[in-house]
Amino acid sequence: MSRYSVFSLVRNALSYHQNWQRAWRSPDPKREYDIVIVGGGGHGLATAYYLATECGITNVAVVEKGWLGGGNTGRNTTIVRSNYLWDESAAIYDHAMTLWQGLSRELNYNVMYSPRGLLHLAHSVHDMQEIQRRGNAIYLNGIDSEFLSPEQVKAMVPYMQMDGRYPVLGALLQRRGGTARHDAVAWGYARGADAAGVDIIQNCEVTGFDIQDGAVVGVETTRGRIGAKKVGVVAAGHSSVVAEMAGFRMPLESFPLQALVSEPVKPAVDCVIMSNGVHAYISQSDKGELVIGASSDAYNSYTQRGSFDVIEDTLQAICELYPLFTRMRMLRQWGGIVDVTVDRSPILTKTPVRNMYFNCGWGTGGFKCTPGSGHVFAHSLANGEMHPIAAPFSMDRFHSGALIDEGAAAAVAH
Numbered sequence: 001m002s003r004y005s006v007f008s009l010v011r012n013a014l015s016y017h018q019n020w021q022r023a024w025r026s027p028d029p030k031r032e033y034d035i036v037i038v039g040g041g042g043h044g045l046a047t048a049y050y051l052a053t054e055c056g057i058t059n060v061a062v063v064e065k066g067w068l069g070g071g072n073t074g075r076n077t078t079i080v081r082s083n084y085l086w087d088e089s090a091a092i093y094d095h096a097m098t099l100w101q102g103l104s105r106e107l108n109y110n111v112m113y114s115p116r117g118l119l120h121l122a123h124s125v126h127d128m129q130e131i132q133r134r135g136n137a138i139y140l141n142g143i144d145s146e147f148l149s150p151e152q153v154k155a156m157v158p159y160m161q162m163d164g165r166y167p168v169l170g171a172l173l174q175r176r177g178g179t180a181r182h183d184a185v186a187w188g189y190a191r192g193a194d195a196a197g198v199d200i201i202q203n204c205e206v207t208g209f210d211i212q213d214g215a216v217v218g219v220e221t222t223r224g225r226i227g228a229k230k231v232g233v234v235a236a237g238h239s240s241v242v243a244e245m246a247g248f249r250m251p252l253e254s255f256p257l258q259a260l261v262s263e264p265v266k267p268a269v270d271c272v273i274m275s276n277g278v279h280a281y282i283s284q285s286d287k288g289e290l291v292i293g294a295s296s297d298a299y300n301s302y303t304q305r306g307s308f309d310v311i312e313d314t315l316q317a318i319c320e321l322y323p324l325f326t327r328m329r330m331l332r333q334w335g336g337i338v339d340v341t342v343d344r345s346p347i348l349t350k351t352p353v354r355n356m357y358f359n360c361g362w363g364t365g366g367f368k369c370t371p372g373s374g375h376v377f378a379h380s381l382a383n384g385e386m387h388p389i390a391a392p393f394s395m396d397r398f399h400s401g402a403l404i405d406e407g408a409a410a411a412v413a414h
């Protein structure tokens with residue numbers, strides 16, 4: 001892999017950028033791999049990267065039905081944080097946070113991780129109780145978290161309407177929270193995985209599994225059968241569809257979730273501001289667009305678009321909280337499909353089919369955990385046992401009742 005640096009930029013500028021090496025190959029599938037990953041989003045690519053670079057397993061394929069990052073990875077609002085309530089969540093999300101901090105350097109690819117600070121606003125007594133309980137739990141887990149008084153919020157975000165229809169009573173601040181560039185994460189992991197020997201096969205849909213004596217031995221795809229000693233399914237949005245192909249049910253519901261961006265403006269929002277109570281959040285991209293997230297639709301669907309009433313509600317809340325933005329025009333809107341569990345925590349698990357593993361159920365908030373999830377899932381696949389950080393997220397919890405209820409921390413889509 002040729003290194004990206006200021007020198008390579010200058011060298012390639014001299015040849016009019018005609019000689020850049022391809023970031024990853026486009027190989028035909030081999031007859032068999034040690035591990036096949038289904039799904040070329042951030043989590044699948046990160047899994048393949050860590051399998052090859054940390055676990056010494058390079059005979060790996062990532063099989064993607066469309067293009068890399070074309071699922072939720074390239075559709076999310078890029079928010080990164082680790083301020084969840086329960087210890088199990090703190091362990092996995094903060095593991096990701098640690099990896100985010102060195103990721104651009106590790107991948108030699110600028111993922112634009114920007115720890116600009118993230119606020120969760122409280123608009124009611126109930127919100128205040130929730131952020132205080134969660135804030136203390138986060139703090140006890142050694143993760144940064146601070147309460148802000150209304151005056152401190154106003155000092156940080158002077159244009160916020162503090163006493164309107166949604167009064168601001170306080171906020172929870174995670175200073176290390178912020179954003180990262182979503183598609184750069186997919187491309188950085190893809191480039192690193194490819195360089196380590198992983199085959200990335202796009203336009204190749206998995207349509208079924210070859211299961212013999214209760215163990216998976218291959219995947220059926222639109223480009224033929226591919227043999228596999230192990231399979232890791234990381235197909236957010238379609239996890240239950242893929243599980244059905246393997247003959248079992250995943251406890252998931254799929255919803256459309258949408259986001260929108262405004263016309264670009266000069267720098268105005270220098271942190272991420274989230275409001276669970278009104279289901280709206282904003283940040284500003286480096287291009288100047290306000291990146292606005294909404295809640296998920298109320299009905300199940302596999303369409304990658306959302307309904308208009310959600311946009312209307314979200315923009316109404318944005319205008320209430322930030323009157324400054326009332327005359328802004330919206331530029332683009334899009335949707336993704338999120339797989340949601342009953343406790344709003346992900347599923348990283350073995351399955352009833354031997355040698356088949358699933359990583360799914362990240363719902364509205366999996367982007368932030370891309371490095372952590374890929375890292376622990378790779379180790380789980382390599383060792384045949386779930387990594388200790390991943391183990392509490394097994395699907396057994398829906399039988400045992402040991403749920404990890406993150407309903408409040410994940411209340412607004414993000």
Ligand SMILES: Cc1cc2nc3c(=O)[nH]c(=O)nc-3n(C[C@H](O)[C@H](O)[C@H](O)COP(=O)(O)OP(=O)(O)OC[C@H]3O[C@@H](n4cnc5c(N)ncnc54)[C@H](O)[C@@H]3O)c2cc1C
Pocket residue numbers: 038039040041042043044063064065066067068069070071072073074075076077078079080204205206207234235236237238242257258259293334335336337338362363364365366367368369413414
């Ligand atoms: C509008 C929106 C905003 C969001 N905002 C945030 C946010 O700010 N912060 C945050 O942390 N999270 C956010 N999320 C959630 C986050 O995007 C996801 O949890 C995360 O990207 C999931 O990553 P993934 O790699 O598991 O899935 P994906 O990126 O969806 O990748 C799964 C891949 O599997 C492929 N696939 C599916 N079926 C098959 C098949 N049969 N064969 C082969 N390939 C298949 C798909 O094509 C897809 O590319 C948001 C989501 C949306 C939709």
